[in-house]
Amino acid sequence: MTIADIKIKELKYKARIRYQRIFIIISILIILLILIIVYYYRVIGKLRIKNIEEKLIKAELKNKNLEAIALKQKIENKKNDLTSFSLEMSNKNEFYTELIQKLEELKTQVIIPNQKYIKNIINFCNSNLKESNLLSLKQKDIDKINQDFFNKLESRFGSLTKNEKYLAASFRLGLSNKEIAAKKAISVSSVKMGRYRLRKKFKLDRNADLVEFLQSI
DSSP: OOHHHHHHHHHHHHHHHHHHHHHHHHHHHHHHHHHHHHHHHHHHHHHHHHHHHHHHHHHHHHHHHHHHHHHHHHHHHHHHHHHHHHHHHHHHHHHHHHHHHHHHHHHTTSOHHHHHHHHHHHHHHHHHHHHHHHHGGGHHHHHHHHHHHHHHHHHHHOOOOHHHHHHHHHHHTTOOHHHHHHHHTSOHHHHHHHHHHHHHHTTOOTTSOHHHHHHTO
């Protein structure tokens, strides 16, 4: 073998080694690129999952808030219904009590045959009054419901009389002066005077709405 053959063989060997190194380097780069792509998509996938979870949590919280608002409104409606029922029972009791008193006075002034008829009317009123009283046993529970409302008023404006509480609760329900007067068996002017005194006690401006003020408490 000549010197030229030996040099050619060495050059071929060196070229083969160089090609192998290049192949190894390219292979490593391809593997690194694949790893980077896999890592990227895994990170993106985790971020997407996290984003979806956050959206689900927000949606769940929103639904819970809506349910809480609906429940609060339902409770408020029940409170108003109970308060209205309380006012009706109170007025009915007052009516029957006053009617019985008037009939008792009348019974002593009429002739004996008519006294039996009046007595029957009194018994009828007493019977209805007892039924009304049974329904009114829940009055204490209704007062407890409104107690928080009254406590807030009294903490800000001092103690309230029974009539002031009645008017405040009635106005809070949105009852008109005529409706309150009819329920309370008093004149409309008396209700207007009560409304004026409440506005004065609450130190409301002329443009302020009493009903909105009471409902905001």
